Amino acid sequence: MDSFLLLQAKEVIRKLGSKPIFRIFRSKDILMQYFPSIQRKDLKNWVDLKSIMVNLEKRKYKSKKEWIADVSMVWKPLLGLQPINQLLVAVTHEFRNLAIKLVSDIPDNEHQQEIKSIQAIIQEMNLLTQRTINQDLTT
Structure with a gap:
């Protein structure tokens, strides 16, 4: 290991x-x-x-x-x-x-860990973008 x-x-x-x-x-x-x-x-x-x-x-x-x-x-x-x-x-x-x-x-290795971290950042960015869009639609 x-x-x-x-x-x-x-x-x-x-x-x-x-x-x-x-x-x-x-x-x-x-x-x-x-x-x-x-x-x-x-x-x-x-x-x-x-x-x-x-x-x-x-x-x-x-x-x-x-x-x-x-x-x-x-x-x-x-x-x-x-x-x-x-x-x-x-x-x-x-x-x-x-x-x-x-x-x-x-993850099986550090490379997979980096990919996982990037995916989490992208997911968070998508959520923030969606919230911003929803706020713009309600104002």
Whole structure:
């Protein structure tokens, strides 16, 4: 994973970990503290946000695909736990939805990032132009 993607990946993990509701995904101990019915054996395939950040710091991910696989292991194993805790399922679905959005927003390289920035500027300019036209029509 190159430096550009590494920085993007770290930012995604920071965003996910900074949300108070997703605090439970930071470590196994925290998750088990909030959901005592979950046993350590239930989490053998589970990956926490702290481990992902450590792996990013140590540059253990060779590719974006490897990193995304670990991010998906934050939520996938929890949805298969029995008996299902409805609160955990709801929070896990929220986490999954945000993680997918943040991961899919990451460009593959700096060139794509520049294109994305230019597209955002063009979209903003179009909105401003439309507002100006609408104001002119109403005056």
